[in-house]
Amino acid sequence: MTNSNVVLHVADVHKRFGGLHALADIDLQVEEGQTHAIIGPNGAGKSTLLNVIIGKLAPTSGAVVFDGTVLTGKKPYQINQLGIARVFQTPEIFADLSVLQNVMIPALAKRDGAFKLNMLRTLESETEIRAEAEHMLEDVGMISRREMAAGSLSRGDKRRMELAMCLIQRPRLLLLDEPTAGMSRHDTNTTIELLKKIKSRGMTKVIIEHDMHVVFSLADKISVLAQGRIIADGTPDQVRGNPKVQEAYLGGAH
Numbered sequence: 001m002t003n004s005n006v007v008l009h010v011a012d013v014h015k016r017f018g019g020l021h022a023l024a025d026i027d028l029q030v031e032e033g034q035t036h037a038i039i040g041p042n043g044a045g046k047s048t049l050l051n052v053i054i055g056k057l058a059p060t061s062g063a064v065v066f067d068g069t070v071l072t073g074k075k076p077y078q079i080n081q082l083g084i085a086r087v088f089q090t091p092e093i094f095a096d097l098s099v100l101q102n103v104m105i106p107a108l109a110k111r112d113g114a115f116k117l118n119m120l121r122t123l124e125s126e127t128e129i130r131a132e133a134e135h136m137l138e139d140v141g142m143i144s145r146r147e148m149a150a151g152s153l154s155r156g157d158k159r160r161m162e163l164a165m166c167l168i169q170r171p172r173l174l175l176l177d178e179p180t181a182g183m184s185r186h187d188t189n190t191t192i193e194l195l196k197k198i199k200s201r202g203m204t205k206v207i208i209e210h211d212m213h214v215v216f217s218l219a220d221k222i223s224v225l226a227q228g229r230i231i232a233d234g235t236p237d238q239v240r241g242n243p244k245v246q247e248a249y250l251g252g253a254h
């Protein structure tokens with residue numbers, strides 16, 4: 001049964017690639033305002049699950065429901081317009097444009113749908129969007145780099161900028177795919193603090209992460225995937241103490 005405060009429900013999802021059952025019987029409920037981590041060893045099906053949620057892959061059976069709307073069958077851009085934003089493992093940025101311009105683009109793209117016919121409002125809203133983008137850059141600690149070409153940023157800064165590009169869309173659900181991959185410990189800790197700040201504003205997040213320090217610092221709930229199935233689900237303490245998880249994951253390579 002679905003609770004009323006469930007924002008995202010992955011309902012009985014299966015995904016097959018030929019003979020490989022990459023996702024089997026996945027039932028996952030993400031509650032409003034929570035940070036829900038999906039962990040599991042390499043090849044467990046985490047990216048496949050994320051791709052099913054954002055509409056990049058169609059499930060073989062089952063459905064994904066977001067805020068009462070069935071996402072299954074919708075295109076990724078339609079799912080994005082419904083309020084789901086994703087921070088990718090590899091940042092997707094416009095390297096030659098400035099950091100500020102990069103952060104303005106998602107908001108301009110959203111506006112162009114709404115205000116195309118009214119030139120005056122378009123100009124007014126561009127000033128507002130610039131101010132909003134500057135505000136987002138302040139939030140992620142990057143305002144001093146606003147005029148730099150995005151391509152010249154460090155890896156950690158690129159990820160922070162990409163987070164600002166997602167936040168300016170004011171998503172209801174933010175999906176983070178290994179947000180600290182390849183970061184130094186210092187950048188990882190800065191990112192943890194930043195994600196905690198977002199959490200304190202009530203934004204719902206789904207996070208895929210290999211780094212246990214990040215997972216246990218941020219998650220309210222953890223679902224553990226192994227060989228395409230959820231083998232454990234619960235609070236960090238429940239998951240930490242689960243012998244199945246220790247066997248499948250924590251005692252393994254990570």
Ligand SMILES: Nc1ncnc2c1ncn2[C@@H]1O[C@H](COP(=O)(O)OP(=O)(O)OP(=O)(O)O)[C@@H](O)[C@H]1O
Binds near residue numbers: 017047
């Ligand atoms: N497009 C595809 N075609 C065929 N098999 C695929 C495809 N995508 C993923 N797989 C397989 O599905 C399984 C799950 O892969 P997936 O990438 O979802 O795992 P993961 O948990 O994200 O792994 P990692 O932690 O290494 O990124 C793997 O066995 C993988 O080889």
